[in-house]
Amino acid sequence: MNLKISHPTKFLFGKVELPASKSISNRLLIIQRLCKQSFEILNLSEANDTRLLQDILSEDRNVVDAQDAGTTFRFLTAYYAMTEGEKILTGSEQMKKRPIGVLVDALRELGADISYMGEEGYPPIAIRGSKLKGGEISIDGSISSQYISALLLIAPSLSVGLSLHLKGKVASTPYIKMTLKLMNKLGISYLWKGNVITIPSQPYKPLTVIVEPDWSAASYFFSFAALASSSELTLMGLNKESIQGDRIVANLFEQFGVKVSYLKKGIKLRKEIVENPLLQFDNDFNDYPDMVQSFIPIVAASGLPAVFSGVKSLRIKETNRVEALKIEMKKFGIEIIELDEDRIELKEQALKESKEPIATYNDHRMAMSLASMALTQDYIEIHNAEVVNKSFPNFWENLDRIGFKIEEM
Structure with missing residues (x-):
């Protein structure tokens, strides 16, 4: 299944039903x-x-x-x-x-x-x-x-x-x-x-x-909230006392203007102006390597120089995610440099418009993380989009609910 994905207004509002933690x-x-x-x-x-x-x-x-x-x-x-x-x-x-x-x-x-x-x-x-x-x-x-x-x-x-x-x-x-x-x-x-x-x-x-809702799945919506012109999203079921380490995204995305409010039945994400914008993004992802893909789009769109540490384990996932990210982000004019086995770097560089289809490498996280690039383009195409079924079967339906236009090609 190949999808054409766009967002007419770049304003995100609505509720998201997250999957249970795999x-x-x-x-x-x-x-x-x-x-x-x-x-x-x-x-x-x-x-x-x-x-x-x-x-x-x-x-x-x-x-x-x-x-x-x-x-x-x-x-x-x-x-x-x-x-x-x-x-x-x-x-x-x-x-x-x-x-x-x-x-x-x-x-x-x-x-x-x-x-x-x-x-x-x-x-x-x-x-x-x-x-x-x-x-x-x-x-x-x-x-x-x-x-x-x-x-x-x-x-x-x-x-x-x-x-x-x-x-x-x-x-x-x-x-x-x-x-x-x-x-x-x-x-x-x-x-x-x-x-x-x-x-x-x-x-x-x-x-x-x-079983708790999945904080890993929530990370993609933090990325959407950060990249949108305006956003107010409610992610149902999440809580501060979660046993999942990926809840760290709530702290990390605050640096990109995503403010989190904890509610009785979930959390609310709101995009706000960052008073002291980052000049560089350096972070060790050793404890939560699956989050790397969620941060690449916002770092690239911000034009920030960045060093991502702790990426070694990404090389033996569903695909070699370091190599896959290098190939796909290059389509948008973003070069990812391998400093060594455990670190990658993004120089200060500008995104470009791209109509090249995004490949997913049979990797659910490649599809979900790079879907956020639709907020930086008129539209994007994602091939083999059904790979999201591995962890988040209703992912595309949730995007439709918050204003994305999803067209099967």
Whole structure:
């Protein structure tokens, strides 16, 4: 599906219905399987990734296709390793390019029987599951927090629990904290001291859980609010006490004139004049790398010189997001320079008009983040716009509600 997107007035007003958090939903589905007593999950995400994980867990398949769902693949790798039975876990062609070796090595240290069916360190993998003892292991924390969360989720079900040493600069720490907070809510005690997380063997306790709306999805509407001529948007369901680290967007976008008011049933975004405008934007996104794509358009439109740090993990997402952003922003006259593996730079430069279609690289975040470029142009074209179904199936409907003109081509 290819879309032509424009906004006639560049004035944004209305209510936005955000999806439930995919990250929270997927963690809860694994916990639900590990808990010996059933419990209910309310407001479960309708994202493709969550539906896929739910379907897989509800059926007994020998060959499991995780498609392009990275979290699903990683969580299932750990879950199947400690669950009796034999599984072949595979995925899409892009998934077969995403490394899994760090997690497999850690699970093997715990006694897991996992072998590669193709290239060493990459899917597909064959898992011969068994009850794992647990113990003390180390893992490189700089690559993906999902490896760490996968191990933490199964830790209480291991015979002697788990003591996990995190090596290096840990990426996406708030997502690890989210995992631990959800586990704690469902009865699990843990100790995080220094670079070691210790979880004793113990049972999960059943509790009805309501999944929060997704702050990651909210970030795109912060970007819209910042780029609009005028904006007053209500994002339903969000709250200040969220366990999601991506709530940091509320503080970061304030630098671009987006004022947040907390309401009983959500938050209100209003664009205001910035009294002390930024002269440069330098920020470390190591704890919330998915936010990088939400900030690129507003930084580019502002003409600010900028350095984005903490982008290393973006290279092993649904696509190499650093490379994809370089290609797509160049269409608008914006050059993104790679300073090193973990940092990118934007020089002070002006946006240009572009009628070149935006490619999405089968990446939901590329589609949603670059949709905001419609507020800097007469219109934009986005190809394969249906990729948003991965995390936010009603994304385009929400844009229509706040005044965007969405035309299928």
